[in-house]
Amino acid sequence: MKGVLRAVVARIAGRMAGPTIQPPLPVVAVGSLSVGGTGKTPTVIAIAQRLSEQGRAVHVVTHGDGPPLHIDERRHGAGEVGDEPLLIAAFVPTWSAADPFAGMQAAKAAGAEVVVLDGGVPGGAVATPLRVLVEDAVKGFGNGRAAPLGPLKLPLRRGLAQADLLVTIGPKGAQTRFAEGFTGAIPHVTGRLVPLETGMDWRGMRVYAFAGIGVPERFFATLHDLGAKMLRKHALTDHQDMTPALMTRMEREAWALQAQMVTTEKDAVRLPREMRAKVLVLPVRMELDDWAPVDAQFLKLFSGS
16 A cells, blocks of 8 residues: 555646656666557567666566566466456566565566566656667657647657657568658667567468457458458457457357457467467567667666676
8 A cells, every 4th residue: 555655646746847756777668759659568578678688677667556576477367467468478578566665676576676666657657767768660759749639648759858869669661651750859769569470370361350459450451461351350349358248259150150250469468278278379570670670778777786
């Protein structure tokens, strides 16, 4: 209860005077200025894996509803901890906590040398030394205004001032258009979501695709580019519950079309156990075109720790 209260007080204080709580270890905060899906979760995983490859003991801290909880993807369910934290936990030790500082302390006590904070930028109660914004190159920043007048959480100039690095995710054409209009002073690196090679031949496969992510069209486009025959594209709301009624209806529709049900990794963790063997998963990974600017930021992070 004290941790939750401290998080609320710190959040209010942070809005008024900026973050004042110093983290107990090096932290990379990863967030988005835009409202909606940007590719943040794959980027959190990619950054954590990059740090691990460099020999760092890395943990991820995500927002939760109570005291720090070490997420076990084999024991916890999406209904308990959320689909994104559960997905991240399959790759790197992951904690959920209402108080991010308490989550960082728990991670440090468990052996973490560095934390990737899922969120915490823009804004945040803890003063994170490295702040990464992740944005969709196709959508960009819209009109640069904050909601309800625009698609952003903060006005563009103010949001960029709270970041040290910008990662945009999208196809080459969209990246070129974004770069031509971007006038920010922070380093900008480009990346893309790439299907993981699993040996699955998607060419000509009759598929019933469904996705409850921020931008379902991105998933559908990836399947199409792999050569799948898209008989049905079912866009769900982000984080939508996979209720028995919904799954029964989609299974019947797929059966009638003689199509294979396919979904994303994030949606797969919300599938009822009895449906998991019936649905194929298309995994993707975030790949940066150039890690050098990110690695340079890592060097600064650890040289000051």
